[in-house]
Amino acid sequence: MSQGQGQTPLRKPPGYRDPSIPIQKPRPQPLPRKAVTLPPSFYQKKRRSWCRTCCCCTCIVLFLLLILIIVSGALFYIWFDPKLPxxxxxxxxxxxxxxxxxxxxxxxxxxxxxxxxxxxxxxxxxxxxxxxxxxxxxxxxxxxxxxxxxxxxxxxxxxxxxxxxxxxxxxxxxxxxxxxxxxxxxxxxxxxxxxxxxxxxxxxxxxxxxxxxxxxxxxxxxxxxxxxxxxxxxxxxxxxxxxxx
Known part of the structure; x- marks a missing residue:
């Protein structure tokens, strides 16, 4: 039997790193998002804004109707010239x-x-x-x-x-x-x-x-x-x- 046959390979010491293997850095994990809780005043402001918009639209429609009635009355008066008895x-x-x-x-x-x-x-x-x-x-x-x-x-x-x-x-x-x-x-x-x-x-x-x-x-x-x-x-x-x- 020749020398070297039957010898046990050397074990790598703890912490040994093979220099031929590239180092892979761990990917950063995103932080968990916290649930956003809006204050009650936010919803109240949103509701007030909607009510204000609705009131403005109503006022504009009523104003346009009033103008239409006035113009129609003026045209009626000019065309027919109504007189009291x-x-x-x-x-x-x-x-x-x-x-x-x-x-x-x-x-x-x-x-x-x-x-x-x-x-x-x-x-x-x-x-x-x-x-x-x-x-x-x-x-x-x-x-x-x-x-x-x-x-x-x-x-x-x-x-x-x-x-x-x-x-x-x-x-x-x-x-x-x-x-x-x-x-x-x-x-x-x-x-x-x-x-x-x-x-x-x-x-x-x-x-x-x-x-x-x-x-x-x-x-x-x-x-x-x-x-x-x-x-x-x-x-x-x-x-x-x-x-x-």
Whole structure:
């Protein structure tokens, strides 16, 4: 047996590194991410921002609608040139006037015939009226009677006469006013006012508007004026504005 046969190879010492093998550096591991928790104020601000945007859009839409309505109304007025009716008190006459004394005080029983002339000056559309109520008052506020007529439609460029039979039954008067009313009736200088309350609207070919409240006021009228042939012109009140025809 030759020398060297049967010899055990040398063991590598601990920590030995083969220089022919390249060194591999370990890859850095990413740090674990922490869950981000947003504060409640973040969500409140986001909700407020959405509400603010919604309100702004609503305001813009309403503003545009308002502008559209104003422009449409202006074009309608320029094209059709709407006019209010012209109202005159045509005739007025008491057919009954009696003041009697009761346990509750002076009481008035009266009846009068009132004719009111209404002219529609519009050539493009008719006028619609709701129920029409006429109230007759003395200057001191005493009620001299009232009556209500049904609604009606007035044709284009038309003149119509409304006939009222105004009645007051057992209408109590203040004692200080009873003598003034009786003397004013006898002397025909009793100052009265007539207020006609109705609703007024426009009507064209295939279209019509809704009615709005309108009050016709004929104030400062005396029996002498009517009997002498005067036809006092009345005022029309719309939207708390007074138009004098």
């Amino acid at each position: 012209v109202v005159h008190l045509k005739t007025f006459k008491f057919t009954k006037f009696h003041v009697r004394h009761t346990d509750a005080g002076p009481a008035l029983d009266a009846q009068s015939n009132l004719n009111m002339e209404i002219k529609n000056p519009n050539k493009n559309f008719e006028l619609e009226y709701d129920k029409t109520r006429a109230v007759l008052n003395a200057k001191n506020g005493a009620n001299l009677g009232e009556q209500t007529l049904p609604g009606f439609t007035q044709k284009k460029n038309n003149v119509k006469t409304l006939k009222f039979t105004i009645k007051a039954s057992e209408e109590l008067l203040a004692k200080k006013d009873a003598d003034k009313i009786i003397n004013g009736f006898k002397n025909k200088n009793l100052v009265m006012s007539i207020e006609v309350r109705t609703g007024m609207g426009l009507k064209g070919n295939g279209w019509k508007t809704g009615t709005i409240q309108a009050n016709v006021i004929c104030a400062g009228i005396t029996l002498n004026q009517i009997q002498n042939g005067a036809m006092p012109k009345c005022r029309i009140k719309l939207f708390d504005w007074v138009y004098v025809n």
